[in-house]
Amino acid sequence: MRITATAETEFLEEVFQKAGFSATDGTLLADTLVDADLRGISSHGIQRLDWYIRMVKDGTIKPQNEVKTLKETDTSLLLDANGNMGQIASALAIKSLIKKAKTTNIAMAVIRNSNHFGTAGYYSRLAAEAGLIGISTTNTRPLVVPTNAIEAFLGSNAFAFTFPADPHPFVFDGATSSVSSGKIMVLAKNQKPILGEWAIDRERNIIHDSKKAAEILSEVAFTEHQSGGGVLTLGGNREENSNYKGFGNSLVVELLTGILAQGSISADTNTGKHDFSQFFMVINPAFFGDLATLKANAEKMFERIRNLDHIPGTHIMIPGDREYRNYDHNSKHGVVIDPKTIQEITAIAEKFAIKLPQEIKE
Template sequence: MNPTRFHWKGLEQVAAQVLSCAGARREDAQLVAQSLVHADLRGVESHGLSRLPIYVQRIEAGLIELSLRPALIVRQGATALIDGKNQFGAVVGVAALDEAKQLARQNGIGFVGVRHSNHFGSCSYYAEQAVAEGLILLVLSNAPASMAPTGGIEPFFGTNPIAVGIPAGEEPPFLLDMATSVAARGKIALAAKQGTPIPGDWAIDADGLPTRDPTKALLGSLLPIGGAKGYGLAMFIDIFCGLLTGAAVGPGVKSLYGNWQHPQDIGHVFLCIDVQRFLPLETFRKSMDEYIRQIKSVPTACGVAEILIPGEIEQRTMTARKKDGIPLPQTVVEELTKLCSAYGTDLSQAVCTA
């Protein structure tokens, strides 16, 4: 089988079937599948279905607590703390998002910290949901050590992503989703699977030298965006998501890969703001539209067709892929085909037929 494109709903169904057969609750399996396919729809393959095999392997190793539910430890005023109970990161993330939205509607703002979680997919998965309800959302997460502090050569921080979603009206919403490293580690792992080189400013090898070899990069360290500025952002996120919530920090956050003894103990932060505590939502949407149009009206540099806002490329990619299908890398197709066969389902049912 050598398909080129897959229907997104079909991929959700296949991934959910695999996770259910591996022991996940049906509703949890569907949610995790949606979060993974969301990333592939946006063109962020590093956080998409390429992660499904490792999720299943960690289920098989008993490192995901499928029977437990995320638990509210404390709620006070506009703040809350959630224990993820080592569930799927996406299940924990949605529970935290729901709590943050509820607090924001009650108080104008909701600040929710999370501990004892796992890899929760793309931050944009949560920001997009809040934006759809006319809310602003800031999402932070720490991650397993893969990036050295500026001046060092040994990983200490994770890629520690940050996302911000802000609703607009007729214009696309502002949806910034970025790692604090130059590139997400998942992109380098995907390049290693495919045997393709990476840009020379993404990472250093174990000796601290720049490398274009993704395998050497995975054994070395990622580089922060903007040098010391990215390092500072990564540290701030680690403090908020780890020290503040009681989750692990720095090298204490366990790897998703190559770690078969310990839960990850990742920490997240969800900060939700109810726009209507400041302005009527429609007034804000119109102001955002005007603001975005002003930005887009700035004269462009030579060779630049148009000015785009954060998240616009991914939104266009999502629209196109929902219509024309998702092209998965052949290495990912082969892994998923093998995984589906082991769990009694068939990836070919998701192939686009038109």
């Protein structure tokens, strides 16, 4: 079923306000979810709503808490999200860094005591739209099994990098693991198999049953004791395929987030205190040369890559191409919501006495 972005936004804003968020914060949260759905990143769209509301109910997310500025200089910022949603502190951080970098050419921020922040690309893209380079990272609950291990320790640890270009910015946005847990959850909701080598059991056997994989991820992410298994690092199941490089990428994000923020590393976010950490950097490319020239040179490189000889029946896309195409298509035709998510948001609507969008009623 498809729903218009406007209808989805209005529904989400009302839900978040009923859940205790301010109108301003609710608008931001809704925008991050709708933006993900429009770009075809359904793992981080409205299907996350039920999870968010459950975390509000159990006190993991504290909607009334305000972000605290702990330290600030012309080039740096340390924020305490104060247990509220990660989107709120992250939006504040990236907007501040954009202002700083326009003057100082580089600025960075660290956030502690945070929660899930949506897609990393949402924030980096704001920097690109301002003519700047944006970097966004976060740690998560433990989901990822290091090279040769049999139990999860690392987070999926998203990393986003953007560079200003035309007709749209370069946007790389992805987990440093083989996949985010959200994609497995979407497959499990829709009773579809995992086609790729994404997840393993305790014996490091590849799992293609999405329901089984989702059960393992739920155990490792939300319980202190786990029987093993989880998501693979980039590079897959075998060290011979260089999965230690994906392991290294995940560790870099752990160092920039949980360690630098002096918060929990991913492995410890399910054993008492639940606190994610985020890291952001903004760079002004105009310091190095004329911005229009830099953008034109980047676009020429992308076009050369898009036009390389390729396998018949396929085409080459630069990171960001697919998402912007999805955005244009879904803006016109609406975003897809799976049946299981419809059931979840119907229950949420009943809980808060909110009317469902007309498209869902039909």
